[in-house]
Amino acid sequence: xxxxxxxxxxxxxxxxxxxxxxxxxxxxxxxxxxxxxxxxxxxxxxxxxxxxxxxxxxxxxxxxxxxxxxxxxxxxxxxxxxxxxxxxxxxxxxxxxxxxxxxxxxxxxxxxxxxxxxxxxxxxxxxxxxxxxxxxx
Amino acid sequence: xxxxxxxxxxxxxxxxxxxxxxxxxxxxxxxxxxxxxxxxxxxxxxxxxxxxxxxxxxxxxxxxxxxxxxxxxxxxxxxxxxxxxxxxxxxxxxxxxxxxxxxxxxxxxxxxxxxxxxxxxxxxxxxxxxxxxxxxxxxxxxxxxxxxxxxxxxxxxxxxxxxxxxxxxxxxxxxxxxxxxxxxx
Numbered sequence: 001x002x003x004x005x006x007x008x009x010x011x012x013x014x015x016x017x018x019x020x021x022x023x024x025x026x027x028x029x030x031x032x033x034x035x036x037x038x039x040x041x042x043x044x045x046x047x048x049x050x051x052x053x054x055x056x057x058x059x060x061x062x063x064x065x066x067x068x069x070x071x072x073x074x075x076x077x078x079x080x081x082x083x084x085x086x087x088x089x090x091x092x093x094x095x096x097x098x099x100x101x102x103x104x105x106x107x108x109x110x111x112x113x114x115x116x117x118x119x120x121x122x123x124x125x126x127x128x129x130x131x132x133x134x135x136x137x
Numbered sequence: 138x139x140x141x142x143x144x145x146x147x148x149x150x151x152x153x154x155x156x157x158x159x160x161x162x163x164x165x166x167x168x169x170x171x172x173x174x175x176x177x178x179x180x181x182x183x184x185x186x187x188x189x190x191x192x193x194x195x196x197x198x199x200x201x202x203x204x205x206x207x208x209x210x211x212x213x214x215x216x217x218x219x220x221x222x223x224x225x226x227x228x229x230x231x232x233x234x235x236x237x238x239x240x241x242x243x244x245x246x247x248x249x250x251x252x253x254x255x256x257x258x259x260x261x262x263x264x265x266x267x268x269x270x271x272x273x274x275x276x277x278x279x280x281x282x283x284x285x286x287x288x289x290x291x292x293x294x295x296x297x298x299x300x301x302x303x304x305x306x307x308x309x310x311x312x313x314x315x316x317x318x319x320x321x322x
Contacts, residue, residue, distance in 0.1 A: 014211015
């Protein structure tokens with residue numbers, strides 16, 4: 001089954017999110033209050049190791065499992081949508097303590113009220129699709 | 138071995154593991170970004186018939202939905218096989234700050250005051266969960282990604298737009314935490 005590797009990667013991701021405590025509402029509060037290095041350490045390490053990996057993949061023109069070259073898409077050049085959209089996301093991140101991944105991990109962990117956050121996020125995504133053309137990007 | 142896995146992981150182990158997931162997905166020919174799933178689910182629910190933004194072939198995102206299903210299972214495994222019973226080591230300063238807002242630190246991952254099943258029925262909590270979710274969903278799609286797509290994948294690829302998005306994440310988070318929390322709680 002071709003999809004199994006993605007399920008396994010997802011399982012590992014879910015376990016990392018819990019064991020790193022990145023799914024914790026308390027940890028997100030601690031981060032936004034600058035009262036611990038914990039979350040900064042996680043994100044910082046991930047970015048340093050990630051950036052080194054991306055550099056090496058590009059330098060040695062590495063290929064994926066299907067033998068195709070690994071390519072990277074540049075993000076659209078703009079700042080409005082990133083700053084405004086990002087800030088709106090940040091408001092919700094601090095309030096619910098959950099970004100999109102951890103919402104689902106939390107449901108699996110047993111925090112069933114997080115289902116409401118997911119429903120809200122789906123509604124928010126739909127709302128964005130509705131008003132997209134009227135927003136500055 | 139299980140005992141080691143059960144404990145909370147040090148931040149550098151966690152950071153390494155997250156980078157590993159990103160690189161693994163690159164070698165699978167995919168790009169790590171979780172919030173795209175929200176758009177895909179809207180499309181599967183039929184949103185593409187009414188709104189053009191959702192009119193795309195969701196099968197191209199099937200791998201990401203499988204990743205999502207896996208992440209839920211990962212949560213289940215962490216709460217059972219890999220369950221850690223020790224209280225979270227939150228900083229004293231945060232515990233005190235939250236106490237001043239009337240939120241008690243109970244040692245779990247999330248405060249039962251907001252995420253407990255018994256407290257679920259208070260109107261205030263319902264609003265916090267739903268409005269918070271709407272902000273996350275609207276904001277991530279507007280910004281074209283969330284923590285995984287921008288803070289991890291984007292910054293690793295040295296994308297300035299992702300840096301702007303991450304600055305936005307923090308601007309919003311700081312406003313909510315320092316200006317709005319005292320009004321909400």
